[in-house]
Amino acid sequence: xxxxxxxxxxxxxxxxxxxxxxxxxxxxxxxxxxxxxxxxxxxxxxxxxxxxxxxxxxxxxxxxxxxxxxxxxxxxxxxxxxxxxxxxxxxxxxxxxxxxxxxxxxxxxxxxxxxxxxxxxxxxxxxxxxxxxxxxxxxxxxxxxxxxxxxxxxxxxxxxxxxxxxxxxxxxxxxxxxxxxxxxxxxxxxxxxxxxxxxxxxxxxxxxxxxxxxxxxxxxxxxxxxxxxxxxxxxxxxxxxxxxxxxxxxxxxxxxxxxxxxxxxxxxxxxxxxxxxxxxxxxxxxxxxxxxxxxxxxxxxxxxxxxxxxxxxxxxxxxxxxxxxxxxxxxxxxxxxxxxxxxxxxxxxxxxxxxxxxxxxxxxxxxxxxxxxxxxxxxxxxxxxxxxxxxxxxxxxxxxxxxxxxxxxxxxxxxxxxxxxxxxxxxxxxxxxxxxxxxxxxxxxxxxxxxxxxxxxxxxxxxxxxxxxxxxxxxx
Numbered sequence: 001x002x003x004x005x006x007x008x009x010x011x012x013x014x015x016x017x018x019x020x021x022x023x024x025x026x027x028x029x030x031x032x033x034x035x036x037x038x039x040x041x042x043x044x045x046x047x048x049x050x051x052x053x054x055x056x057x058x059x060x061x062x063x064x065x066x067x068x069x070x071x072x073x074x075x076x077x078x079x080x081x082x083x084x085x086x087x088x089x090x091x092x093x094x095x096x097x098x099x100x101x102x103x104x105x106x107x108x109x110x111x112x113x114x115x116x117x118x119x120x121x122x123x124x125x126x127x128x129x130x131x132x133x134x135x136x137x138x139x140x141x142x143x144x145x146x147x148x149x150x151x152x153x154x155x156x157x158x159x160x161x162x163x164x165x166x167x168x169x170x171x172x173x174x175x176x177x178x179x180x181x182x183x184x185x186x187x188x189x190x191x192x193x194x195x196x197x198x199x200x201x202x203x204x205x206x207x208x209x210x211x212x213x214x215x216x217x218x219x220x221x222x223x224x225x226x227x228x229x230x231x232x233x234x235x236x237x238x239x240x241x242x243x244x245x246x247x248x249x250x251x252x253x254x255x256x257x258x259x260x261x262x263x264x265x266x267x268x269x270x271x272x273x274x275x276x277x278x279x280x281x282x283x284x285x286x287x288x289x290x291x292x293x294x295x296x297x298x299x300x301x302x303x304x305x306x307x308x309x310x311x312x313x314x315x316x317x318x319x320x321x322x323x324x325x326x327x328x329x330x331x332x333x334x335x336x337x338x339x340x341x342x343x344x345x346x347x348x349x350x351x352x353x354x355x356x357x358x359x360x361x362x363x364x365x366x367x368x369x370x371x372x373x374x375x376x377x378x379x380x381x382x383x384x385x386x387x388x389x390x391x392x393x394x395x396x397x398x399x400x401x402x403x404x405x406x407x408x409x410x411x412x413x414x415x416x417x418x419x420x421x422x423x424x425x426x427x428x429x430x431x432x433x434x435x436x437x438x439x440x441x442x443x444x445x446x447x448x449x450x451x452x453x454x455x456x457x458x459x460x461x462x463x464x465x466x467x468x469x470x471x472x473x474x475x476x
Contacts, residue, residue, distance in 0.1 A: 084145060087145050088142075088145065091138055091141055091142050091145070094138055095135070095138050098131050098134045098135050098138065099131075099135070101127075101131050102128060102131035102132065102135070105124055105127035105128045105130075105131055106124075106128055108120070108123075108124040108127065109121060109124035109125060109127075109128055111124075112124050113346065114346060116346045116347045116350075227329070228325075228329050228332075228409055228412035228413050229413075230413065230417075230460040230461065230462045230464055232409060233406070233409045233410065233413065233417060233458070233460060233466070234460075234464070234466055236402070236405055236406045236409055237406060237458065237466050239402045239405075240399070240402040240403055240406050240455075241455060241469070242402075243398045243399040243401075243402040244293055244296060244297060244300075244399055244402075244455065245289075245293065246395065246398070246399075247296065247395050247396055247398070247399045248289055248292050248293040248296055249289065250392065250395050251292060251296070252288065252289055252292055254372045254392070255372075257372075258371045258372055260371070262288050263288075265288075265292075266288050266291045266292075269291045269292065269294065269295045270291060270452065272295070287437065287471070290436050290437075290454055290471045291452070291471075293454055293455070294452050294453060294454045294455075294471070295363075296363055296399075297453075297454060297455045297456070298453075299359065299362045299363045300359050300362075300363065300399065300400070300403050301403070301419070301455075301456055302362075304403075304407060304410070304419055304456075305419060307324070307411055308351070309355055309358070309407070311351070311354055311355065311358065317411060321414075324411065325411065325412050325413075325414060326412075328408045328409075328411045328412040329408070329409070329412035331408055332405055332408040332409055332412060335352070335401070335404065335405060335408070336405065340352070340356075340397040340398070340400065340401045341387075341389060341394055341397060344356065344387040344397070345387070345389075348385055348386050348387055349385055352400075352401075352404055353385075353387065355400065355404060356382075356387065356396075356397060356400045357382050357383070357385070357387075359400060359403075360382050360393070360396055360400075361379070361382060361383065363396075364378075364379075364396075366379055372392070373392075378390060378392070378393055410458075413460070413461060414461070415461040416461075417458040417459060417460050417461070417466075418458065418459045419456050419457070419458055420432070420456065420457050420458070420459065420468060421453045421456045421457070421468060422450045422453045422457075422468050422470045423450065423453070424450055424451065424452055424453075425449050425450060426449060426450045427449060427450075428444055428448055428449060428450065428470070428472060430444070431465065431467075432457060432465060432467060432468060433450070433457070433467055433468050433469075433470050434467045434468075434469055434470070435469075435470060435471075435472045436454050436469050436470065436471055437471065437472060444472060447474055447475045447476065448472040448473065448474055448475065449472065449473065449474075449475050450470045450471070450472060450473075451470070451471045451472060451473035452470070452471050453468060453469070453470055453471075454468075454469040454470060454471055455468065455469045456468055457469075
């Protein structure tokens with residue numbers, strides 16, 4: 001057999017051709033060849049079938065491998081999803097805990113406002129800021145978890161958008177920083193301007209050799225006062241006098257509106273001060289305001305020589321005088337810029353609040369208030385430890401604050417100023433007194449003596465004198 005038989009049809013063709021070419025060949029030979037060729041064809045067919053079977057097996061194995069890889073990949077995705085769910089649950093639990101803690105800290109912060117507790121407020125503020133920062137950390141953890149576990153395919157995403165996210169987070173802080181820089185620059189310019197004004201004022205005062213006016217001195221001292229000074233005390237005393245005049249005018253207008261007998265009220269004030277008999281008056285028709293101001297001044301300055309106006313028995317100024325002086329001036333600087341109404345709204349029972357309550361009840365008695373307003377509501381509020389937000393009480397607080405600041409300054413100076421007051425019938429001494437009534441020519445006529453003191457004077461440690469204001473009458 002010369003060539004291989006490739007398939008069964010080819011085998012039949014060859015057998016047929018052999019029979020036609022060799023008709024006389026022995027049958028056994030032909031049949032043997034036929035049988036041999038047939039067997040060989042069967043063998044080749046079996047070989048072909050086996051090859052196809054192996055291919056099918058290989059394909060099935062490949063499909064099984066692919067299926068197993070897909071199962072493993074699905075398992076990985078499910079595992080990642082489970083991890084993400086667990087991580088999200090942990091983060092959300094921490095978020096709820098943090099929000100609860102922040103809520104408690106914020107409640108503590110509110111409670112620290114009324115009554116005012118600086119230390120408690122500082123602790124609560126730190127707690128609130130700490131919880132906010134913790135929330136920010138949790139938010140960042142949440143975003144990172146979404147990035148690393150996000151998408152159906154799993155795996156970490158490309159971080160190409162990371163710079164944009166960073167800019168988004170940093171942008172508010174950058175804006176706040178720029179705003180603070182602008183504010184700092186504005187403050188620096190303001191400080192430079194104030195320094196220039198101070199230098200100009202100082203040089204002008206040096207050239208003219210004259211003391212600055214009270215108003216100008218008050219302005220400059222309010223801006224640059226870093227330590228207690230006699231000049232600052234004089235300026236503050238001027239503010240006390242202005243506040244006293246303003247409150248006196250308001251009180252007098254309320255008396256007239258309530259149809260008071262002003263002359264009788266003046267006689268009562270004079271009698272209480274030992275200035276005259278109850279049935280006579282030394283005050284002129286249009287000078288009732290001076291008698292009323294004298295009454296107010298006497299009440300509000302009572303106890304000025306004691307460190308607490310005799311509201312308690314404290315002796316701190318004697319036990320540790322240096323430290324007490326520093327504390328008084330620190331309180332002066334803190335109190336200087338405060339609105340007394342707002343301060344007492346937050347701290348109604350502070351030392352200043354107790355001082356205001358004591359002096360208001362001493363100056364405005366119950367019958368006076370009832371005649372003014374038809375009720376005793378303000379008396380009840382003040383007596384109960386609170387402070388009414390009325391125009392009348394607000395005007396009184398301006399005077400009370402000015403006297404309180406003067407008192408703090410007095411106990412800040414070393415040596416402390418000594419208070420003096422002119423007595424009825426005393427000779428007029430221009431170096432220690434000034435008349436509230438202006439005389440023609442600017443000179444006090446001879447033969448005038450003190451009728452009653454209007455406000456006290458002070459002798460300062462540097463030798464200067466804050467003159468006492470007096471109402472003068474003729475000796476005759």
